[in-house]
Amino acid sequence: MPEQRRILRTELPGPRSRERHERRGEVLPRGLGTTLPVFVERAGGAIIVDVDGNHLIDLASGIAVTSVGASAPAVVSRVRDQAAKFTHTCFLVTEYDGYVEVAARLNALAPGDHPKRTALFSTGAEAVENAVKIARAATGRPGVVVFDHAYHGRSLMTLAMTAKDDPYKTGFGPFPGQVHRAPYAYPLRWPGGAEKCAAEALAALEELLAEVGADTVAAIVVEPLQGEGGFVVPAPGFLTGVQEVARRHGIVFVVDEVQSGVGRTGAMFASEHEGIVPDLLCTAKALGGGLPLGAVTGRAELMEAVHPGGLGGTFAGNPLACAAALGVLEMFEDGALLERARDIEAEIRERLSAVQSPWIAEVRGRGAMMAIEFVRPGSLEPAPEVAKAVAARCHAQGVLTLVCGTYGNVIRLLPPLVISSELLSDALDVLAEAVTGIDVRPEPGAR
Template identity: 55%
Template structure:
């Protein structure tokens, strides 16, 4: 088994501790202040306010210590205050915080582009552009594809999540809370069936067969000559951590290549060692034309990127890509440090180790509970793992059990996230630096909550 080559260093004790009822008095006070000034449309999953965080632990303002199995939605993979990231940020801040790369450029932007060109799949000549958020990366990947191909149509998939801007809402599948009453949306976006093995009407359908189903629909309803791009999450995130059947992604990518369609891999959530590889497409050897990245890229600093074929990117006229804050120098310094930590500590190997611990334990619980189990499926790769919950003895989504388990875990000091088109999936995204003892403590709490609901 591959594990870390160097051990992470933590400032905070890596132990769970609940001092009393929560939200405590300080969090309650902050909630009152928030209600008076922050829009109601901004929701938070956990009703406590953070005072400090490190490794796999989050401290709230009332002195409670929570095990973090969410990592800020797969952002703090190297921990929330990785020493290398903190040091790089401090050093950069002492020199300059911003100039705008489009006005007076700087080396950090180039260094990040060089690194991304080196670690992303494909041995062809590449180009990179930096932005701030995952949605920006997706928008600009589509812009590049449309301009380079001279076509307009874009295909996205069932259960997809690509962001909250107008175009990315059009690409996103789930209505509530992301799309309801925010239309009209950007045109020329088409939705195609995803490979979702647990919920296929025909359980025996292969990845290649599911891909052919999608290809037939694209050919009949859109036409390859009108299609600029296919965008897909290699492992779907908000839609439920759906891992398509083996062979699905390669078949879609091959068809796109044969027809001059740009294949965009949205690795905003699955990238940067999260799935046990640098990128989730690597598991099946898929090489995208463009890859979108964010979340884990910079240890918590806001940064995103698109990297891909040089001929596509260089088709865009000067000034056609960019943004005031894109590739901020502080975020670039953080990214170089965070990627360095991933390499030095072999966090891809660590993610595979986490997968073995978590899946072994959860599948044992599923087997022990048998026909009474609310666990329909345990799935995922690396440290991007999920439990789909169902009404026992069926595959009917069980959103109520999902909420109850998440609430129970929080009461015991463990932060977990939920997701899924049907609201019935628990997703586990621990920091990749989390220790085995802390991880197992969190799993003890999760297992007890599952058994209580069952």
């Protein structure tokens, strides 16, 4: 485990990272982007150590993947033991206990007391796409309803479901059809004001269903707390309303918790904050503790609608990833990590509420899934140049942050749940200084 403090031995990126990054450009395509061009030598807890010996505070967690910390002992030990036995057989060929145990744990943890089944996959996009397949098989309907600002993955189907074009969809069409988009109840940006947000968004959803024909829609797919779209917490009552609409029309209610699930928000699933019970629940990212694993957990009668052989994949539910997931889930058993996620939210809110800046429109989120949205002073006009500049200043000081949002004007904070208060405080000091010290000019053509 590396020392859990920020240490800068070189500028960032350092000379060894720059050398490796130059080679990367010779062997990899430019389509593979990067947030901070440093090469990692090792990582543990909430610290990333690069090849130049710098210790960076990780407020990204590999985009919400290493929620229990990088190289968590409970994960590493289980993976090591499993690797010594076998690394792969394909569960569709010969079975193994790890797959069944992960599924059993997810069935028990997912909201609702109805009988459940779980199928494992390799990525979040696979989980979402398979949820659509299951919903279509169960209903005999083709349509899918998604929401503004949504992000659901990079496969062609999930790109059709994702709202933002650039960089995710540009040049990759045409996309699968019969995907319909409704407004998400985004309180800060709702034209009628936050008080009317939920009711008006639900009315718009009903209008959309009337236009396309509710009896043609297999699934409504929603993030309970939007991820790439800007960590948007929906207006109170919106998600329960969406669930009620889906039930009334016989539509499968699919909740995408790929980023918000597995303890990230201070509950095992963000759905719990809203009191909603998904028909199908999609998880991934943090589930595998750093190894690729996704899952669809749902009502038994829906999951059983697919014919034998209709679900799966060569690497789906790989034994090493299942071993890692059992380690992750073990770490949540005593409730301490969920409590820590809630404490992280309190610490972030307290520190950032003291930051005086005309660029900040809102600090929002739940648990260890927090964000700052930046706008031009005196307006709600997005300020993506500010988010970009703040992230760059944080990176230069050894604090890894991510930019997100439909307009690229949001800084998202995804610290590992094992981060100490001292380390988080140091990172937030750097972030606060970056915000208050920023001096930017609008980018040409910026919204």
